[in-house]
Amino acid sequence: MNKGLKSGLVLLVLGVISGTLLALVNSFTSPLIAKIEAAAQYEALKEFFYDVEDPNYDTFIFTEDYGLVKLEVDEPGVEAIFIIKTKGTDNIEALGYLAYAYGNDSDVPITMLIVVESDMYITGYTVVSHKETPGWGAAILDNNFGVTTLIDLTGFDSVAGSTLTSDAIEECFVIVAARASDDFGGGLDD
Amino acid sequence: MTNTENLFKGFVKENPLFVSVLGMCPALAVSTSLENALGMGIGVFFVLVLSNLIISLIMSNEKLAKLVKPVRIPVYIVVIATLVTIVEMVMHAFLTPLYNSLGVFIPLIVVNCIILGRAEAFAASNKPLDSVLDGMGMALGFTGALAIIAVFREFLGAGTITIWGSLSLELTGVFDFIGITPIAMFVQPAGAFLSFGLILAAITAIGNKRTEKLAKGAIK
Numbered sequence: 423m424n425k426g427l428k429s430g431l432v433l434l435v436l437g438v439i440s441g442t443l444l445a446l447v448n449s450f451t452s453p454l455i456a457k458i459e460a461a462a463q464y465e466a467l468k469e470f471f472y473d474v475e476d477p478n479y480d481t482f483i484f485t486e487d488y489g490l491v492k493l494e495v496d497e498p499g500v501e502a503i504f505i506i507k508t509k510g511t512d513n514i515e516a517l518g519y520l521a522y523a524y525g526n527d528s529d530v531p532i533t534m535l536i537v538v539e540s541d542m543y544i545t546g547y548t549v550v551s552h553k554e555t556p557g558w559g560a561a562i563l564d565n566n567f568g569v570t571t572l573i574d575l576t577g578f579d580s581v582a583g584s585t586l587t588s589d590a591i592e593e594c595f596v597i598v599a600a601r602a603s604d605d606f607g608g609g610l611d612d
Numbered sequence: 613m614t615n616t617e618n619l620f621k622g623f624v625k626e627n628p629l630f631v632s633v634l635g636m637c638p639a640l641a642v643s644t645s646l647e648n649a650l651g652m653g654i655g656v657f658f659v660l661v662l663s664n665l666i667i668s669l670i671m672s673n674e675k676l677a678k679l680v681k682p683v684r685i686p687v688y689i690v691v692i693a694t695l696v697t698i699v700e701m702v703m704h705a706f707l708t709p710l711y712n713s714l715g716v717f718i719p720l721i722v723v724n725c726i727i728l729g730r731a732e733a734f735a736a737s738n739k740p741l742d743s744v745l746d747g748m749g750m751a752l753g754f755t756g757a758l759a760i761i762a763v764f765r766e767f768l769g770a771g772t773i774t775i776w777g778s779l780s781l782e783l784t785g786v787f788d789f790i791g792i793t794p795i796a797m798f799v800q801p802a803g804a805f806l807s808f809g810l811i812l813a814a815i816t817a818i819g820n821k822r823t824e825k826l827a828k829g830a831i832k
Contacts, residue, residue, distance in 0.1 A: 429683045432676070436687060440694040447698050454705035530716050552715070 459551070463502075463520060466535040466548045493610065499523060499597035501533065505610065516545055517605055519598045525590030532590040536598045540606045542572040547595075552587060567591060572599040618742050622749030629757035630815050634725040638717045639758055640804035645774045649762035651710040653755025655703065655718060657748070659695045660727050664735040664747035666691050671736045688731045689722070696721045709777070726754060765807045769798030 491505045504518035518537040524530065532552045537545040547567075567588075568579035575595050580588035601609070613621075628634045635656075642648040667688060671677045680687050700718045703711040711718065721727065730750055735743040766773055771784035771794040787794055797803045 425679075426682070428679050432679045433683050433686055433690070436690050440690055443694060444697055444701075447701050451701040451705040455701070458705070458708050551712070 462550050463535065466550050499594075500601070503605070503610070504535075504537075514540065514606060514610075516540075517602065519602070520550065521594040521597050523590040523593035523597065525586040525588075525593065532587055532594065534591060534594040536594060538572060538598065538602050542599075542602060544570055544572060549591070567595075569595060572602055575599060613742070615741070615745055618745040619749045622746070622751070622753035623756065624753070626750075627753045627757055628726045628729075628750050629754055629761075630812060632726075632729075633812075634729055635754060636808075638720055638724060639754075639761065640801070640808060642714055642717050643758055643762040643765055643804060643807075644769075644799045645713075645766050646759060646762045647710070647774045647776055648713055649758035650755065650776065651703075651707070651714055652717065652721075653751065653758055655696075655699045655714075655721055656724065656726070656754055657751035658699055659692060659721055660730060660751045660754075661744055661747040662695050663688070663692050663727055663731055664743040665740055667731045667735040668738060668740040668743035672739060684732075684736065688728060692727055692731070693722050726750060761804075761807055761811060764811060765798045765803055768795055768807075769800075769803060770794050770796075 491507070493503045493505060495501065495503055500519060500521050502520040504520070505514060506516045506518065507514055516537055516539050518535055520533060520535055522531045522533045525532070533550040534547055535550050536547040539545055565581050566579070568577045569575055570577075572595065575592070578592050578595065580592070622628065624631075626632065629636070629639055638652060642652045670680055670687070671684075696719060699721070700711075703714075703718060730747060734746050738746070763773055767783060771787050772780050772782055774780040784794065795803075798807060
């Protein structure tokens with residue numbers, strides 16, 4: 423048999439073994455990872471809706487007055503939408519977007535939870551997952567990006583030294599801004 | 613080379629970071645805290661030891677080595693990438709805070725020069741046991757060097773030393789005693805280069821003194 427073909431076959435066999443091994447490891451780590459990611463989303467939501475200490479958020483104790491529905495969305499840029507409705511009615515009080523973006527030329531996504539009210543006012547936002555440089559890049563977690571409404575994103579304030587991540591975060595706001603008004607206007611029913 | 617020499621040469625004599633100056637990118641990026649340094653060290657240890665073992669097993673079989681030789685670099689990369697992906701998945705599932713903290717530098721272990729370098733320079737032409745010992749020594753040497761840089765940076769930059777999780781040493785009292793605040797620059801990228809340069813200079817100076825002493829002793 424041709425020598426090159428034999429070497430190629432060796433590489434193929436190695437690839438198959440590697441793939442099998444990875445599938446095996448993935449089979450027991452993926453349920454745990456899914457649980458961890460769900461917990462991170464829940465923690466992020468709690469930041470906005472369980473903050474009973476803050477009088478500004480008194481109206482968002484949705485355990486008593488509001489209901490929450492998670493809508494899985496299979497669209498580029500949006501992973502899921504949390505619909506917060508007044509209990510017993512169809513009124514949407516706020517929408518929480520689990521949006522993701524990559525930033526310029528980056529292949530590592532940033533996931534954000536951005537909560538918006540029907541007047542496009544941003545209730546709050548938080549970074550759910552990121553892959554920034556340890557220490558320095560983690561500054562994005564508690565940063566105020568200077569945006570309060572989806573109608574005007576021109577005031578977006580990047581973090582110096584974390585350009586790609588800042589770009590990705592700005593992209594998340596743009597993605598949410600592009601669809602929020604439609605969603606409040608009945609777009610979610612489709 | 614004896615087994616002991618194979619194990620210990622990576623600690624000081626052929627330390628991958630301070631002597632060979634390999635694997636600088638992840639080393640400087642994750643050495644913001646001792647916890648990150650130890651986490652990266654554990655990941656590199658697992659990958660380096662197992663990749664050395666697997667590559668040595670493949671290359672010590674004459675027939676297999678002949679077939680693999682023309683495609684050895686892709687073979688090394690497949691082996692290393694598989695091991696790194698396993699480390700990444702396991703860390704994500706069981707050590708999530710560390711996984712988040714190390715970020716993109718876990719998958720980047722694939723392109724760490726130390727791992728590919730040891731595979732090509734040592735494991736490919738040595739017995740499996742020697743290769744495992746070499747991998748262990750190099751990984752421990754790398755972790756030790758990372759820990760030294762991390763302690764230096766974290767202490768000067770934040771006044772703390774985070775050992776693991778919530779276990780940390782609060783050393784801000786030292787700064788209070790001197791009457792200054794920690795120098796935040798040391799936990800930033802510029803501080804990484806500065807710290808590495810200072811530590812490397814100190815090690816080189818000690819090495820030179822030692823060589824000088826040995827030379828004087830030989831003349832006498």
